[in-house]
Amino acid sequence: MKNSKGSLVRPDPLPESVSTPVVTPLSPSVVYASESPDELDSQYEGRVHGYTYSREGHPNADVVAKRLDAMEGAEGGVVTGSGMAAVSAVLMGLLAAGDHVIGGNQLYGRSLRLMKEDLPRMGIATTLADPGDVAAVAAAIRPETRMVLVEVVSNPTLRVADLDGLATLCKARGVLLAVDNTFTTPKSIRPFEHGADIVIHSVTKLLSGHSDVMLGYVVARDPELTEKMRIFAVTAGLTPSPFDCWLAERGMLTFDLRFDRAQATAVALADHLAGLPGVKRVLYPLRSDHPDRDRATALLGTQGCNMVSFELEGGRPQANAFARGAEGLSFAPTLGDVGTTLSHPASSSHRGMTAQERAAVGLSEGFFRVSVGLEEPGALLKVFSEAVAAATAVS
Numbered sequence: 001m002k003n004s005k006g007s008l009v010r011p012d013p014l015p016e017s018v019s020t021p022v023v024t025p026l027s028p029s030v031v032y033a034s035e036s037p038d039e040l041d042s043q044y045e046g047r048v049h050g051y052t053y054s055r056e057g058h059p060n061a062d063v064v065a066k067r068l069d070a071m072e073g074a075e076g077g078v079v080t081g082s083g084m085a086a087v088s089a090v091l092m093g094l095l096a097a098g099d100h101v102i103g104g105n106q107l108y109g110r111s112l113r114l115m116k117e118d119l120p121r122m123g124i125a126t127t128l129a130d131p132g133d134v135a136a137v138a139a140a141i142r143p144e145t146r147m148v149l150v151e152v153v154s155n156p157t158l159r160v161a162d163l164d165g166l167a168t169l170c171k172a173r174g175v176l177l178a179v180d181n182t183f184t185t186p187k188s189i190r191p192f193e194h195g196a197d198i199v200i201h202s203v204t205k206l207l208s209g210h211s212d213v214m215l216g217y218v219v220a221r222d223p224e225l226t227e228k229m230r231i232f233a234v235t236a237g238l239t240p241s242p243f244d245c246w247l248a249e250r251g252m253l254t255f256d257l258r259f260d261r262a263q264a265t266a267v268a269l270a271d272h273l274a275g276l277p278g279v280k281r282v283l284y285p286l287r288s289d290h291p292d293r294d295r296a297t298a299l300l301g302t303q304g305c306n307m308v309s310f311e312l313e314g315g316r317p318q319a320n321a322f323a324r325g326a327e328g329l330s331f332a333p334t335l336g337d338v339g340t341t342l343s344h345p346a347s348s349s350h351r352g353m354t355a356q357e358r359a360a361v362g363l364s365e366g367f368f369r370v371s372v373g374l375e376e377p378g379a380l381l382k383v384f385s386e387a388v389a390a391a392t393a394v395s
């Protein structure tokens with residue numbers, strides 16, 4: 001039996017409606033049918049817009065890209081299947097064998113692995129340097145250096161990159177500055193306004209916000225570079241699924257409110273923790289005792305981030321007691337979720353280092369990183385008071 005459009009198998013098109021849905025429709029179709037070879041020519045030659053095959057692009061990805069473009073003050077950004085897909089599109093889509101790239105020495109763990117293991121295997125040389133020290137980055141530049149890749153606020157010690165200094169340096173030396181803005185988000189800082197050439201996001205984190213989507217985004221100031229990354233992403237299959245894009249868009253509708261709430265609670269939590277017996281130190285970029293406070297204020301204004309790190313007195317027994325005592329919070333290695341999550345670098349992200357190596361970067365057994373969520377602030381502070389008290393009760 002044929003349907004009314006003549007298809008032997010496929011269902012009828014959706015019923016017509018003069019009213020329109022208020023929610024973006026989900027379009028899981030992998031393929032899009034064109035009318036004729038002439039029409040396909042028009043599509044490929046850009047005279048009309050039309051989708052062909054969803055690895056090359058689909059409506060749900062484009063809706064998310066547009067929203068992120070507007071937030072970053074950019075155009076034509078590429079949505080990818082994860083944050084690491086976006087980082088890979090930058091490094092593998094733009095660099096070639098013989099090039100050299102400098103990475104921040106506290107990049108996200110998998111970005112560090114790309115720098116240390118995978119790029120060298122492909123003939124791309126890498127160096128790590130402190131993104132807060134422009135002179136150190138300058139000293140690492142070679143004639144073949146093509147790019148510097150940094151995060152605005154680093155994980156988990158929350159140090160702040162000297163973005164303005166790096167932008168001046170990179171411009172003078174003809175090097176691209178790529179900035180991973182995942183922790184800070186465009187609510188805190190728009191890296192293009194500080195001279196960045198490329199902006200990267202793990203949309204998985206605060207932007208989607210519910211820990212049910214993996215997604216990434218990347219865009220360059222120069223449309224030719226964005227196009228190169230798009231082509232690489234399509235070829236390497238870094239494309240996102242329509243459903244993940246649909247969920248991400250749903251999350252992004254409330255991003256503004258979620259960020260404000262989590263950020264304000266993070267400020268309160270940092271101050272609260274600093275007053276608790278048994279807490280050795282607290283790290284929050286906008287606190288007066290943070291080593292990068294002035295730079296954080298200049299770059300981020302009053303919107304810091306939702307991340308707070310702190311160090312408990314004692315060692316593993318105290319850390320165990322704290323994690324067990326933090327009732328209602330997830331001890332889980334992610335960030336940006338609606339619920340507060342705790343991570344413990346010594347047993348997770350930094351477990352590959354020796355205790356001495358960790359001590360050198362200030363990551364003892366008592367060090368925790370907190371991604372502040374949307375709990376009622378008073379109730380959240382109470383959980384922390386009780387969990388720290390449980391830790392100090394351990395001898």
Ligand SMILES: *Cc1c(COP(=O)(O)O)cnc(C)c1O
Nearest residue numbers: 082083084108180182202204215
């Ligand atoms: C999580 C994260 C990534 C990787 O993103 P995924 O979506 O997990 O692939 C990259 N950079 C930073 C700063 C991150 O926090």
